Amino acid sequence: MLGSRGRSRLADLKALADEELMELVHDGEVRAFEVVFDRHATVAFSLAYRMCGRRAAAEDIVQEAFLSLWRSSRAYDPARGSVRSWVLTVVHNRAIDALRRQGPRDRRDVPDDGIAERLAAPDRTDAEAERRDEARRVRTALDELPPDQRRVIELAYFHGFTHSEIAKMLDLPPGTVKGRMRLGLTKMRNVLSEVSV
Amino acid sequence: MSGGGGLRNGRECGEDAAAYVLGSLEPAEAEAFRRHLAGCTACQQDVAELEQVTGSLADATVRYEVPRDLRRRVLSEVRATPKARASRPARVRRPVVVWGGALAAAVVIVAVVLVVALGSGGSSSRTIQASTGSAELKIADGRADLIVRSLPHLSAGRIYEMWVQRGNATPTPTGTLFAVTSNGTAAVGVPGGVSGVSAVMVTQEPAGGTPAPTTAPVIVARLT
Numbered sequence: 001m002l003g004s005r006g007r008s009r010l011a012d013l014k015a016l017a018d019e020e021l022m023e024l025v026h027d028g029e030v031r032a033f034e035v036v037f038d039r040h041a042t043v044a045f046s047l048a049y050r051m052c053g054r055r056a057a058a059e060d061i062v063q064e065a066f067l068s069l070w071r072s073s074r075a076y077d078p079a080r081g082s083v084r085s086w087v088l089t090v091v092h093n094r095a096i097d098a099l100r101r102q103g104p105r106d107r108r109d110v111p112d113d114g115i116a117e118r119l120a121a122p123d124r125t126d127a128e129a130e131r132r133d134e135a136r137r138v139r140t141a142l143d144e145l146p147p148d149q150r151r152v153i154e155l156a157y158f159h160g161f162t163h164s165e166i167a168k169m170l171d172l173p174p175g176t177v178k179g180r181m182r183l184g185l186t187k188m189r190n191v192l193s194e195v196s197v
Numbered sequence: 198m199s200g201g202g203g204l205r206n207g208r209e210c211g212e213d214a215a216a217y218v219l220g221s222l223e224p225a226e227a228e229a230f231r232r233h234l235a236g237c238t239a240c241q242q243d244v245a246e247l248e249q250v251t252g253s254l255a256d257a258t259v260r261y262e263v264p265r266d267l268r269r270r271v272l273s274e275v276r277a278t279p280k281a282r283a284s285r286p287a288r289v290r291r292p293v294v295v296w297g298g299a300l301a302a303a304v305v306i307v308a309v310v311l312v313v314a315l316g317s318g319g320s321s322s323r324t325i326q327a328s329t330g331s332a333e334l335k336i337a338d339g340r341a342d343l344i345v346r347s348l349p350h351l352s353a354g355r356i357y358e359m360w361v362q363r364g365n366a367t368p369t370p371t372g373t374l375f376a377v378t379s380n381g382t383a384a385v386g387v388p389g390g391v392s393g394v395s396a397v398m399v400t401q402e403p404a405g406g407t408p409a410p411t412t413a414p415v416i417v418a419r420l421t
Contacts, residue, residue, distance in 0.1 A: 010291040028278055028279065028290070030272070030275055033272075033275055034272060036264045036273060036363070037268065037272070038268075041263045041264055041267075041268065042260055042261070042262070043255055043256065043258075043260070044255075045259055045261055045264075046255070046258045046259065046260045047255040047260050047265045049258075050258040050259070052285070055264070057254040059264060059266075059267045061368055062263075062271075063267060063270060063271050063274075064269050064372055065405075067271065067274055067275070067278070067372055068372050068373070068374050068406065069387060070275045070278065071278060071371075071372060071373045071386060072373050072375045072383065072385060074375050074376060074378075074383050074384070074385065075356055075357075075375040075376045076376075077376055081248075084252075085248075085252045086404075087405050088252065088255045089252075090218060090374075090405040090406070091255075091405075092255070092405070093220065093403060093404065093405030093406065093407075094406070094408075096220050097407065097408050098204075101408075112231060125382050126303060131256070132260075134253075134256055135257065135258075135260075138253045138254065138256040138257045139217045139256075141255045142254070142257050153219065154252075156216070156220065156221035157219050157220070157221075157251060157254050158217040158254075158258075159223065160220065162221050162222065162223050163216045163221045163222065163223075163239070164223060166221070175212070177216075178212050178215060178216050178370035179212070180215065181215040181219055181221065181287065182212065182214070184215075185215050185218070185219075185247050185250045185251070186215075186247075188250045188253075189246060189249065190249045192249075192253060
């Protein structure tokens, strides 16, 4: 249990921006790391689970991603992006590695969002509610893409297939696959920019 | 969005940017694109803009509660892993220094080779230092810290990754990824220390690291 000073310190840390917390993480402050973990672990675990479809594999990926953040906090450069995108990039790259080790058949069997094990995280704070709204906007932007563009993006990003594998799977020239990826991402970017204004 | 514009191998270079940010290029293609990216401002702009979208794709997933065991495991491991800091005073009682390495001033670096002669008297601490200020491996009280200097600053999407080798086995990832400061320095711990380790290595890898090295090491610290 935390004493009143401990609770006060935790409240102070929770008020800090990620970039400020990372300074403290770099100095070895475990509580600052806890705050970073609690802010970003849900989206990190959700992405890993969405990609791997296996709880144990997702846990391993997220554990290793956050331990990397702790051990290598100097690797974080605010000029290159947010802590959140750094963590998600690490999770995504490691999940792709895990998927590619499994082989294509297993990857196509990854369960969809409606799986029985789903544990919807509740909205506890305004910040989480805002993030859930943002998630809805991104899902809408993805869902509104033409199906052929959405499919190549999902196969690449969530299932870890290379463009060559997707081309073979869909019996398309590789250039067409790359073109659809580009068109889809560009449309999403335009839609998300409009919504954000 | 620029749409690229230059030519690479006879193709419009912008066509690979989307596949790159989705992690969908073949490994050799990704490596070639990274090299191209370093000198192509149009593709740099493309990648930066498209990465904003891929960064938001994670938001499109349904949320799952983080297992409590996972949080407990991560925090437990963190508490058991003290941070390495460049400013930490060396806790070295009886240093043994043997050096045999070089750092090329060229574009990409050459391996620094450190040969460590361990004392036979059971000393619990020793320091091995490179002569040219390129790398230093501090081993003290069962923990090891690698301090590098004058390494190149890597382009976006690239990171230094540390590996350990036991005997002649394939190097295994330590999970330690790091960037260097503007003057090329970094200080990182070797997770788990160097007991039973024959070499500590550093390679340049894609952000997020890889399970096996994809480039030749830029630092090789051999322990004998």
